[in-house]
Amino acid sequence: MDERVDERVRVMVVDDHPMWRDAVERDLAAAGFEVVAVAADGHQALARFPAARPQVVVLDLQIPGPSGVEVTAQVLQQDPAARVLILSASGEQADVLGAVKAGATGYLVKSASREELLDAVRRVAAGDTVFTPGLAGLVLGEFRRIAEGPADDPVDQLTERETEVLKMVAKGMSYKQIAERLVLSHRTVQNHVQNTLRKLQMNNRVQLTRWAIEHGLDDDDE
Protein backbone atom coordinates (compact mmCIF):
# COMPACT_ATOMS: atom_id res chain seq x y z
CA MET A 1 0.00 0.00 0.00
CA ASP A 2 1.31 3.41 -0.91
CA GLU A 3 1.41 5.27 2.33
CA ARG A 4 2.51 8.60 0.94
CA VAL A 5 -0.16 11.21 0.46
CA ASP A 6 -0.14 13.27 -2.70
CA GLU A 7 -0.59 16.59 -1.05
CA ARG A 8 0.97 16.49 2.37
CA VAL A 9 -1.76 16.76 4.97
CA ARG A 10 -0.90 19.21 7.75
CA VAL A 11 -1.49 17.64 11.13
CA MET A 12 -1.27 18.87 14.71
CA VAL A 13 -0.89 16.38 17.58
CA VAL A 14 -2.25 17.29 21.02
CA ASP A 15 -1.42 14.85 23.82
CA ASP A 16 -0.09 15.35 27.33
CA HIS A 17 1.69 12.00 27.30
CA PRO A 18 5.11 12.64 25.74
CA MET A 19 5.65 9.01 24.74
CA TRP A 20 2.37 8.94 22.90
CA ARG A 21 2.85 12.33 21.32
CA ASP A 22 6.23 11.27 19.95
CA ALA A 23 4.95 7.91 18.76
CA VAL A 24 2.01 9.44 16.91
CA GLU A 25 4.16 12.21 15.49
CA ARG A 26 6.75 9.70 14.27
CA ASP A 27 4.13 7.44 12.68
CA LEU A 28 2.45 10.35 10.95
CA ALA A 29 5.73 11.79 9.66
CA ALA A 30 6.86 8.37 8.43
CA ALA A 31 3.62 8.00 6.51
CA GLY A 32 4.17 11.31 4.77
CA PHE A 33 2.00 13.62 6.83
CA GLU A 34 3.38 17.00 7.77
CA VAL A 35 3.24 17.44 11.54
CA VAL A 36 3.07 21.23 11.79
CA ALA A 37 2.69 21.48 15.56
CA VAL A 38 2.47 19.48 18.76
CA ALA A 39 0.95 20.55 22.06
CA ALA A 40 0.86 19.05 25.53
CA ASP A 41 -2.27 20.78 26.84
CA GLY A 42 -5.30 22.79 25.84
CA HIS A 43 -3.61 26.17 26.28
CA GLN A 44 -0.69 25.27 24.05
CA ALA A 45 -3.04 23.76 21.49
CA LEU A 46 -5.16 26.90 21.25
CA ALA A 47 -2.08 29.15 21.21
CA ARG A 48 -0.34 27.22 18.44
CA PHE A 49 -3.34 26.43 16.28
CA PRO A 50 -3.73 29.82 14.51
CA ALA A 51 -0.10 29.95 13.36
CA ALA A 52 0.22 26.27 12.46
CA ARG A 53 -3.08 26.10 10.55
CA PRO A 54 -3.33 22.30 10.56
CA GLN A 55 -5.94 20.53 8.43
CA VAL A 56 -6.34 17.78 10.99
CA VAL A 57 -5.96 18.00 14.77
CA VAL A 58 -5.27 14.63 16.38
CA LEU A 59 -6.56 15.31 19.87
CA ASP A 60 -6.41 13.45 23.17
CA LEU A 61 -9.50 14.20 25.27
CA GLN A 62 -7.90 13.98 28.73
CA ILE A 63 -5.50 16.91 28.60
CA PRO A 64 -4.72 19.61 31.16
CA GLY A 65 -5.97 23.13 30.57
CA PRO A 66 -9.05 23.63 28.43
CA SER A 67 -10.44 20.11 27.93
CA GLY A 68 -10.41 18.27 24.63
CA VAL A 69 -14.08 19.14 24.15
CA GLU A 70 -13.39 22.87 24.57
CA VAL A 71 -10.36 22.73 22.30
CA THR A 72 -12.51 21.02 19.63
CA ALA A 73 -15.16 23.73 19.81
CA GLN A 74 -12.69 26.64 19.77
CA VAL A 75 -10.49 25.25 17.02
CA LEU A 76 -13.47 24.67 14.73
CA GLN A 77 -14.81 28.12 15.50
CA GLN A 78 -11.52 29.64 14.33
CA ASP A 79 -11.28 27.46 11.26
CA PRO A 80 -14.43 25.57 10.27
CA ALA A 81 -12.46 23.80 7.52
CA ALA A 82 -10.21 22.10 10.04
CA ARG A 83 -10.99 18.51 11.10
CA VAL A 84 -10.67 17.06 14.57
CA LEU A 85 -9.85 13.39 15.15
CA ILE A 86 -10.24 12.30 18.76
CA LEU A 87 -7.65 9.78 19.92
CA SER A 88 -8.57 8.82 23.46
CA ALA A 89 -7.29 6.18 25.86
CA SER A 90 -10.22 5.80 28.22
CA GLY A 91 -12.98 6.78 25.83
CA GLU A 92 -15.14 8.21 28.59
CA GLN A 93 -18.52 8.26 27.01
CA ALA A 94 -19.68 11.73 28.06
CA ASP A 95 -16.45 13.31 26.80
CA VAL A 96 -16.53 11.46 23.49
CA LEU A 97 -20.12 12.48 22.86
CA GLY A 98 -19.29 16.04 23.90
CA ALA A 99 -16.39 16.24 21.45
CA VAL A 100 -18.49 14.85 18.60
CA LYS A 101 -21.27 17.32 19.38
CA ALA A 102 -18.67 20.09 19.36
CA GLY A 103 -17.74 19.10 15.84
CA ALA A 104 -15.12 16.34 15.91
CA THR A 105 -15.59 14.06 12.90
CA GLY A 106 -13.49 11.13 13.97
CA TYR A 107 -12.97 9.04 17.05
CA LEU A 108 -10.48 6.28 17.72
CA VAL A 109 -9.34 4.53 20.88
CA LYS A 110 -5.62 4.53 21.44
CA SER A 111 -5.39 0.77 21.18
CA ALA A 112 -6.06 1.10 17.45
CA SER A 113 -3.15 -0.07 15.34
CA ARG A 114 -0.77 2.24 13.52
CA GLU A 115 -2.48 1.46 10.21
CA GLU A 116 -5.89 2.22 11.66
CA LEU A 117 -4.64 5.57 12.95
CA LEU A 118 -3.04 6.56 9.63
CA ASP A 119 -6.14 5.49 7.74
CA ALA A 120 -8.32 7.48 10.13
CA VAL A 121 -6.24 10.67 9.71
CA ARG A 122 -6.37 10.25 5.95
CA ARG A 123 -10.13 9.75 5.93
CA VAL A 124 -10.85 12.58 8.34
CA ALA A 125 -8.65 14.89 6.23
CA ALA A 126 -10.69 13.93 3.18
CA GLY A 127 -13.88 14.96 4.99
CA ASP A 128 -15.05 11.46 5.95
CA THR A 129 -16.21 10.48 9.39
CA VAL A 130 -14.48 7.81 11.43
CA PHE A 131 -16.78 5.98 13.80
CA THR A 132 -16.19 3.19 16.26
CA PRO A 133 -19.05 0.84 17.15
CA GLY A 134 -19.05 2.36 20.64
CA LEU A 135 -19.48 5.88 19.29
CA ALA A 136 -22.29 4.75 16.98
CA GLY A 137 -24.09 3.30 20.02
CA LEU A 138 -23.69 6.58 21.89
CA VAL A 139 -25.00 8.63 18.97
CA LEU A 140 -28.00 6.31 18.57
CA GLY A 141 -28.72 6.70 22.27
CA GLU A 142 -28.42 10.48 22.01
CA PHE A 143 -30.93 10.69 19.15
CA ARG A 144 -33.36 8.49 21.08
CA ARG A 145 -32.93 10.77 24.09
CA ILE A 146 -33.66 13.81 21.92
CA ALA A 147 -36.71 12.07 20.44
CA GLU A 148 -38.14 11.60 23.93
CA GLY A 149 -37.63 15.28 24.76
CA PRO A 150 -40.16 18.10 24.27
CA ALA A 151 -42.00 17.60 20.99
CA ASP A 152 -41.71 21.26 19.95
CA ASP A 153 -37.92 21.07 19.83
CA PRO A 154 -36.93 22.03 16.31
CA VAL A 155 -34.45 19.18 16.03
CA ASP A 156 -33.47 17.00 13.13
CA GLN A 157 -34.30 13.36 13.68
CA LEU A 158 -32.49 10.57 11.89
CA THR A 159 -34.18 9.05 8.87
CA GLU A 160 -34.95 5.35 9.01
CA ARG A 161 -32.08 4.63 6.67
CA GLU A 162 -29.63 6.65 8.74
CA THR A 163 -30.69 4.81 11.90
CA GLU A 164 -30.32 1.50 10.10
CA VAL A 165 -26.80 2.36 8.90
CA LEU A 166 -25.77 3.67 12.30
CA LYS A 167 -27.05 0.49 13.96
CA MET A 168 -24.91 -1.56 11.63
CA VAL A 169 -21.86 0.53 12.46
CA ALA A 170 -22.65 -0.03 16.15
CA LYS A 171 -22.75 -3.76 15.47
CA GLY A 172 -19.19 -3.61 14.22
CA MET A 173 -19.80 -3.72 10.47
CA SER A 174 -17.49 -1.85 8.14
CA TYR A 175 -18.85 0.64 5.59
CA LYS A 176 -18.06 -1.92 2.91
CA GLN A 177 -20.05 -4.67 4.63
CA ILE A 178 -22.95 -2.29 5.20
CA ALA A 179 -22.92 -1.25 1.54
CA GLU A 180 -23.03 -4.90 0.49
CA ARG A 181 -25.81 -5.85 2.86
CA LEU A 182 -28.02 -2.86 2.05
CA VAL A 183 -27.08 -2.87 -1.63
CA LEU A 184 -25.88 0.71 -1.52
CA SER A 185 -22.71 2.35 -2.78
CA HIS A 186 -19.87 2.85 -0.34
CA ARG A 187 -20.24 6.61 -0.83
CA THR A 188 -23.94 6.52 0.09
CA VAL A 189 -23.22 4.67 3.31
CA GLN A 190 -20.58 7.27 4.13
CA ASN A 191 -23.03 10.09 3.41
CA HIS A 192 -25.58 8.56 5.76
CA VAL A 193 -23.00 8.35 8.55
CA GLN A 194 -21.84 11.90 7.89
CA ASN A 195 -25.42 13.13 8.00
CA THR A 196 -25.95 11.65 11.45
CA LEU A 197 -22.98 13.61 12.80
CA ARG A 198 -24.06 16.77 11.02
CA LYS A 199 -27.53 16.49 12.54
CA LEU A 200 -26.09 15.80 15.96
CA GLN A 201 -23.97 18.95 15.75
CA MET A 202 -26.89 21.00 14.42
CA ASN A 203 -29.15 19.82 17.23
CA ASN A 204 -26.45 20.68 19.71
CA ARG A 205 -26.20 24.19 18.29
CA VAL A 206 -29.99 24.59 18.34
CA GLN A 207 -30.08 23.45 21.95
CA LEU A 208 -27.25 25.79 22.93
CA THR A 209 -28.97 28.73 21.24
CA ARG A 210 -32.26 27.94 22.94
CA TRP A 211 -30.48 27.69 26.23
CA ALA A 212 -28.76 31.02 25.63
CA ILE A 213 -32.05 32.73 24.74
CA GLU A 214 -33.83 31.23 27.74
CA HIS A 215 -31.07 32.48 30.01
CA GLY A 216 -30.90 35.90 28.38
CA LEU A 217 -27.36 35.52 27.10
CA ASP A 218 -28.31 36.85 23.67
CA ASP A 219 -28.60 40.46 24.91
CA ASP A 220 -24.85 40.93 25.03
CA ASP A 221 -24.61 43.33 22.11
CA GLU A 222 -27.58 45.50 23.00
Added chain:
Amino acid sequence: MTGWSGVAIWAYGAPRRRTPVLLGLDLALAIGSLLLTPVVKGADFNATVPGFWVMGALLAWAVHWHVRGGLVAAMAISVADLGIRDHIEQANYGNVFLLMIGGPIVGYMCGSLQRMATERDLAERAAAAAEERARLARAVHDGVLQVLSLMQRRGAEAGGAWAELGQVAGEQERSLRSLIRQQAGVTAEASDREQDLAGALEALGTASATRVEVSTPGHPVLLPGPVVSELVAAAGACLDNVGRHAGPDARAWVLLEELESSVVVTVRDDGPGIPAGRLEAAQHEGRLGVAESIRGRLAALGGEARLDTGSWGTEWELEAPR
Protein backbone atom coordinates in the same frame (compact mmCIF):
# COMPACT_ATOMS: atom_id res chain seq x y z
CA MET B 1 -34.01 36.68 88.13
CA THR B 2 -34.33 39.37 85.45
CA GLY B 3 -30.64 40.05 85.76
CA TRP B 4 -29.74 36.35 85.43
CA SER B 5 -32.07 36.02 82.43
CA GLY B 6 -30.02 38.73 80.67
CA VAL B 7 -26.74 37.11 81.68
CA ALA B 8 -27.98 33.66 80.59
CA ILE B 9 -29.12 34.89 77.16
CA TRP B 10 -25.68 36.42 76.62
CA ALA B 11 -23.79 33.45 78.07
CA TYR B 12 -25.63 30.75 76.07
CA GLY B 13 -25.12 32.86 72.93
CA ALA B 14 -21.66 31.47 72.22
CA PRO B 15 -20.89 27.72 72.17
CA ARG B 16 -17.59 28.14 74.07
CA ARG B 17 -19.41 29.70 77.05
CA ARG B 18 -21.86 26.78 77.39
CA THR B 19 -19.77 25.13 80.10
CA PRO B 20 -20.96 22.80 82.87
CA VAL B 21 -20.28 25.69 85.28
CA LEU B 22 -22.80 27.91 83.52
CA LEU B 23 -25.38 25.16 83.31
CA GLY B 24 -24.85 24.23 86.93
CA LEU B 25 -25.18 27.85 87.99
CA ASP B 26 -28.33 28.24 85.94
CA LEU B 27 -29.99 25.25 87.59
CA ALA B 28 -28.72 26.21 91.03
CA LEU B 29 -30.25 29.68 90.69
CA ALA B 30 -33.55 28.21 89.52
CA ILE B 31 -33.66 25.81 92.45
CA GLY B 32 -32.39 28.50 94.82
CA SER B 33 -35.21 30.81 93.85
CA LEU B 34 -37.64 27.94 94.34
CA LEU B 35 -36.25 27.30 97.84
CA LEU B 36 -36.56 31.00 98.67
CA THR B 37 -40.27 30.91 98.04
CA PRO B 38 -41.37 29.91 101.61
CA VAL B 39 -39.11 32.64 103.01
CA VAL B 40 -40.49 35.36 100.77
CA LYS B 41 -44.12 34.35 100.50
CA GLY B 42 -44.67 32.49 103.73
CA ALA B 43 -45.21 28.78 104.23
CA ASP B 44 -48.61 28.53 102.65
CA PHE B 45 -47.85 30.05 99.23
CA ASN B 46 -49.63 29.05 96.08
CA ALA B 47 -47.29 29.85 93.19
CA THR B 48 -43.52 29.71 93.59
CA VAL B 49 -41.41 32.83 93.09
CA PRO B 50 -39.83 31.72 89.82
CA GLY B 51 -42.98 29.98 88.52
CA PHE B 52 -42.33 28.70 85.01
CA TRP B 53 -38.99 30.50 84.95
CA VAL B 54 -37.37 27.21 86.02
CA MET B 55 -38.11 25.87 82.56
CA GLY B 56 -35.18 27.91 81.21
CA ALA B 57 -32.59 25.94 83.15
CA LEU B 58 -34.40 22.63 82.50
CA LEU B 59 -34.40 23.17 78.72
CA ALA B 60 -30.76 24.27 78.76
CA TRP B 61 -29.82 21.01 80.49
CA ALA B 62 -31.93 18.97 78.07
CA VAL B 63 -30.40 20.65 75.05
CA HIS B 64 -26.87 20.29 76.36
CA TRP B 65 -26.90 16.84 77.98
CA HIS B 66 -29.86 15.37 76.09
CA VAL B 67 -32.05 12.73 77.82
CA ARG B 68 -29.88 12.44 80.89
CA GLY B 69 -29.55 16.20 81.39
CA GLY B 70 -33.29 16.68 80.93
CA LEU B 71 -34.03 13.92 83.43
CA VAL B 72 -31.58 15.13 86.10
CA ALA B 73 -32.73 18.76 85.87
CA ALA B 74 -36.39 17.74 85.92
CA MET B 75 -35.83 15.57 88.98
CA ALA B 76 -33.88 18.25 90.84
CA ILE B 77 -36.52 20.89 90.15
CA SER B 78 -39.37 18.51 91.02
CA VAL B 79 -37.80 17.50 94.31
CA ALA B 80 -37.19 21.13 95.25
CA ASP B 81 -40.69 22.15 94.22
CA LEU B 82 -42.39 19.37 96.17
CA GLY B 83 -40.01 19.72 99.12
CA ILE B 84 -40.91 23.33 99.90
CA ARG B 85 -44.66 22.87 99.92
CA ASP B 86 -46.47 22.00 103.13
CA HIS B 87 -49.38 20.51 101.27
CA ILE B 88 -49.32 19.10 97.77
CA GLU B 89 -52.27 19.54 95.42
CA GLN B 90 -53.20 17.77 92.24
CA ALA B 91 -51.95 20.70 90.11
CA ASN B 92 -48.48 20.34 91.68
CA TYR B 93 -48.36 16.68 90.67
CA GLY B 94 -49.44 17.71 87.19
CA ASN B 95 -46.62 20.24 86.94
CA VAL B 96 -44.07 17.71 88.19
CA PHE B 97 -45.37 15.19 85.71
CA LEU B 98 -44.94 17.71 82.87
CA LEU B 99 -41.42 18.55 84.04
CA MET B 100 -40.42 14.89 84.25
CA ILE B 101 -41.80 14.05 80.82
CA GLY B 102 -40.81 17.30 79.08
CA GLY B 103 -37.15 17.33 80.12
CA PRO B 104 -36.22 13.87 78.83
CA ILE B 105 -38.27 14.24 75.62
CA VAL B 106 -36.68 17.56 74.67
CA GLY B 107 -33.35 15.99 75.54
CA TYR B 108 -34.06 12.94 73.40
CA MET B 109 -35.06 15.07 70.42
CA CYS B 110 -31.97 17.24 70.69
CA GLY B 111 -29.87 14.10 70.81
CA SER B 112 -31.39 12.57 67.70
CA LEU B 113 -31.25 15.90 65.83
CA GLN B 114 -27.57 16.14 66.62
CA ARG B 115 -27.02 12.52 65.56
CA MET B 116 -28.79 13.16 62.28
CA ALA B 117 -26.71 16.25 61.64
CA THR B 118 -23.55 14.25 62.32
CA GLU B 119 -24.70 11.47 60.00
CA ARG B 120 -25.56 13.95 57.27
CA ASP B 121 -22.15 15.59 57.61
CA LEU B 122 -20.52 12.18 57.36
CA ALA B 123 -22.54 11.27 54.27
CA GLU B 124 -21.67 14.58 52.64
CA ARG B 125 -18.01 14.09 53.41
CA ALA B 126 -18.17 10.52 52.04
CA ALA B 127 -19.79 11.75 48.82
CA ALA B 128 -17.18 14.46 48.41
CA ALA B 129 -14.41 11.95 49.06
CA ALA B 130 -15.90 9.51 46.52
CA GLU B 131 -16.05 12.26 43.93
CA GLU B 132 -12.46 13.23 44.54
CA ARG B 133 -11.40 9.57 44.39
CA ALA B 134 -13.23 9.20 41.07
CA ARG B 135 -11.44 12.29 39.74
CA LEU B 136 -8.06 10.93 40.81
CA ALA B 137 -8.97 7.50 39.44
CA ARG B 138 -9.75 9.03 36.06
CA ALA B 139 -6.26 10.50 35.88
CA VAL B 140 -4.67 7.23 37.01
CA HIS B 141 -6.76 5.12 34.62
CA ASP B 142 -6.02 7.38 31.71
CA GLY B 143 -2.28 7.09 32.35
CA VAL B 144 -2.45 3.31 32.68
CA LEU B 145 -4.60 2.97 29.56
CA GLN B 146 -2.14 5.14 27.62
CA VAL B 147 0.77 2.91 28.55
CA LEU B 148 -1.16 -0.33 27.91
CA SER B 149 -2.23 0.93 24.48
CA LEU B 150 1.30 1.96 23.68
CA MET B 151 2.65 -1.43 24.74
CA GLN B 152 0.06 -3.13 22.60
CA ARG B 153 1.00 -1.07 19.57
CA ARG B 154 4.75 -1.22 19.94
CA GLY B 155 4.64 -4.89 20.93
CA ALA B 156 2.74 -5.87 17.80
CA GLU B 157 5.29 -4.01 15.68
CA ALA B 158 8.33 -5.52 17.42
CA GLY B 159 7.03 -9.11 17.03
CA GLY B 160 8.17 -12.23 18.89
CA ALA B 161 7.91 -12.25 22.66
CA TRP B 162 7.08 -8.55 22.56
CA ALA B 163 3.99 -9.26 20.51
CA GLU B 164 2.79 -11.62 23.23
CA LEU B 165 3.38 -8.93 25.83
CA GLY B 166 1.54 -6.46 23.64
CA GLN B 167 -1.39 -8.83 23.35
CA VAL B 168 -1.64 -9.22 27.11
CA ALA B 169 -1.48 -5.43 27.47
CA GLY B 170 -4.27 -5.16 24.93
CA GLU B 171 -6.49 -7.53 26.87
CA GLN B 172 -5.90 -5.59 30.08
CA GLU B 173 -6.54 -2.32 28.30
CA ARG B 174 -9.92 -3.54 27.05
CA SER B 175 -11.03 -4.90 30.39
CA LEU B 176 -9.94 -1.77 32.27
CA ARG B 177 -11.83 0.43 29.80
CA SER B 178 -14.89 -1.75 30.24
CA LEU B 179 -14.57 -1.64 34.04
CA ILE B 180 -14.48 2.14 33.93
CA ARG B 181 -17.74 2.14 31.96
CA GLN B 182 -19.36 -0.29 34.38
CA GLN B 183 -18.34 2.00 37.21
CA ALA B 184 -20.16 4.85 35.50
CA GLY B 185 -23.39 2.88 35.92
CA VAL B 186 -22.93 2.53 39.66
CA THR B 187 -25.19 5.35 40.79
CA ALA B 188 -27.39 6.04 43.74
CA GLU B 189 -30.37 5.56 41.40
CA ALA B 190 -29.77 1.85 41.00
CA SER B 191 -31.60 0.05 43.76
CA ASP B 192 -32.20 -3.51 44.82
CA ARG B 193 -35.12 -3.76 42.44
CA GLU B 194 -33.54 -2.09 39.42
CA GLN B 195 -30.20 -2.80 37.83
CA ASP B 196 -28.19 -1.23 35.06
CA LEU B 197 -28.31 -3.40 31.94
CA ALA B 198 -25.61 -1.34 30.18
CA GLY B 199 -23.08 -1.99 32.94
CA ALA B 200 -24.06 -5.67 33.16
CA LEU B 201 -23.47 -6.14 29.42
CA GLU B 202 -20.08 -4.39 29.70
CA ALA B 203 -19.18 -6.87 32.44
CA LEU B 204 -20.34 -9.75 30.24
CA GLY B 205 -18.15 -8.52 27.40
CA THR B 206 -15.10 -8.37 29.67
CA ALA B 207 -15.67 -11.86 31.03
CA SER B 208 -16.19 -13.50 27.64
CA ALA B 209 -13.39 -15.54 26.09
CA THR B 210 -14.28 -14.05 22.69
CA ARG B 211 -13.09 -10.55 21.90
CA VAL B 212 -16.25 -8.51 22.39
CA GLU B 213 -16.97 -4.86 21.80
CA VAL B 214 -19.98 -3.50 23.70
CA SER B 215 -21.93 -0.42 22.55
CA THR B 216 -24.44 1.18 24.88
CA PRO B 217 -26.44 4.42 24.87
CA GLY B 218 -23.85 5.91 27.25
CA HIS B 219 -26.10 6.13 30.29
CA PRO B 220 -27.41 3.54 32.74
CA VAL B 221 -30.38 1.55 31.42
CA LEU B 222 -32.34 0.63 34.53
CA LEU B 223 -34.57 -2.44 34.46
CA PRO B 224 -35.94 -4.83 37.10
CA GLY B 225 -33.18 -7.11 38.39
CA PRO B 226 -34.64 -10.41 37.04
CA VAL B 227 -35.05 -8.90 33.54
CA VAL B 228 -31.43 -7.75 33.56
CA SER B 229 -30.12 -11.15 34.66
CA GLU B 230 -32.23 -13.01 32.08
CA LEU B 231 -31.12 -10.72 29.24
CA VAL B 232 -27.48 -10.98 30.31
CA ALA B 233 -27.80 -14.78 30.52
CA ALA B 234 -29.32 -14.92 27.02
CA ALA B 235 -26.64 -12.61 25.59
CA GLY B 236 -24.02 -14.72 27.38
CA ALA B 237 -25.41 -17.87 25.73
CA CYS B 238 -25.12 -16.13 22.34
CA LEU B 239 -21.49 -15.24 23.08
CA ASP B 240 -20.69 -18.78 24.27
CA ASN B 241 -22.04 -19.99 20.97
CA VAL B 242 -19.73 -17.62 19.14
CA GLY B 243 -16.76 -19.08 20.99
CA ARG B 244 -17.89 -22.64 20.25
CA HIS B 245 -18.84 -22.37 16.59
CA ALA B 246 -17.08 -19.36 15.12
CA GLY B 247 -13.59 -20.18 16.37
CA PRO B 248 -11.21 -18.38 18.68
CA ASP B 249 -10.40 -15.66 16.15
CA ALA B 250 -13.99 -14.59 15.70
CA ARG B 251 -14.96 -11.21 17.05
CA ALA B 252 -18.30 -10.27 18.49
CA TRP B 253 -20.20 -7.06 19.03
CA VAL B 254 -22.97 -6.37 21.52
CA LEU B 255 -25.27 -3.42 20.96
CA LEU B 256 -27.78 -2.21 23.53
CA GLU B 257 -30.60 0.01 22.33
CA GLU B 258 -33.22 1.66 24.50
CA LEU B 259 -36.42 2.02 22.47
CA GLU B 260 -39.67 3.65 23.50
CA SER B 261 -41.30 0.53 24.91
CA SER B 262 -38.54 -2.07 24.80
CA VAL B 263 -34.83 -2.72 25.01
CA VAL B 264 -32.96 -4.53 22.25
CA VAL B 265 -29.70 -6.38 22.77
CA THR B 266 -28.00 -7.39 19.54
CA VAL B 267 -25.16 -9.90 19.54
CA ARG B 268 -23.32 -10.18 16.23
CA ASP B 269 -20.27 -12.18 15.26
CA ASP B 270 -18.17 -12.26 12.11
CA GLY B 271 -17.96 -16.06 12.03
CA PRO B 272 -19.04 -18.33 9.17
CA GLY B 273 -22.70 -18.32 10.20
CA ILE B 274 -24.93 -21.24 11.18
CA PRO B 275 -25.34 -23.73 8.29
CA ALA B 276 -28.89 -23.95 6.99
CA GLY B 277 -30.90 -26.72 8.62
CA ARG B 278 -28.58 -27.29 11.55
CA LEU B 279 -30.94 -25.78 14.11
CA GLU B 280 -33.88 -27.71 12.69
CA ALA B 281 -31.82 -30.91 12.72
CA ALA B 282 -30.93 -30.39 16.36
CA GLN B 283 -34.58 -29.85 17.22
CA HIS B 284 -35.55 -32.91 15.21
CA GLU B 285 -33.15 -35.05 17.21
CA GLY B 286 -34.92 -33.90 20.33
CA ARG B 287 -32.07 -31.71 21.51
CA LEU B 288 -33.44 -28.40 22.68
CA GLY B 289 -30.25 -26.65 21.76
CA VAL B 290 -28.91 -23.26 22.67
CA ALA B 291 -31.15 -21.45 20.20
CA GLU B 292 -34.28 -22.76 21.88
CA SER B 293 -33.03 -21.91 25.34
CA ILE B 294 -32.33 -18.33 24.20
CA ARG B 295 -35.79 -18.09 22.62
CA GLY B 296 -37.33 -19.54 25.77
CA ARG B 297 -35.67 -16.99 28.04
CA LEU B 298 -36.92 -14.09 25.92
CA ALA B 299 -40.41 -15.55 25.61
CA ALA B 300 -40.57 -15.82 29.40
CA LEU B 301 -39.82 -12.09 29.59
CA GLY B 302 -42.66 -11.37 27.15
CA GLY B 303 -40.14 -10.53 24.46
CA GLU B 304 -38.72 -12.16 21.39
CA ALA B 305 -35.39 -13.50 20.14
CA ARG B 306 -34.70 -13.21 16.42
CA LEU B 307 -31.88 -15.01 14.66
CA ASP B 308 -30.35 -13.91 11.39
CA THR B 309 -27.44 -15.79 9.93
CA GLY B 310 -25.51 -15.80 6.70
CA SER B 311 -22.06 -15.93 5.25
CA TRP B 312 -21.39 -12.60 6.98
CA GLY B 313 -21.88 -14.10 10.44
CA THR B 314 -24.63 -14.62 12.96
CA GLU B 315 -26.82 -12.03 14.56
CA TRP B 316 -29.14 -12.47 17.52
CA GLU B 317 -31.63 -9.74 18.31
CA LEU B 318 -33.05 -10.02 21.82
CA GLU B 319 -35.99 -7.72 22.44
CA ALA B 320 -37.66 -7.42 25.83
CA PRO B 321 -40.40 -5.01 26.94
CA ARG B 322 -39.40 -2.23 29.32
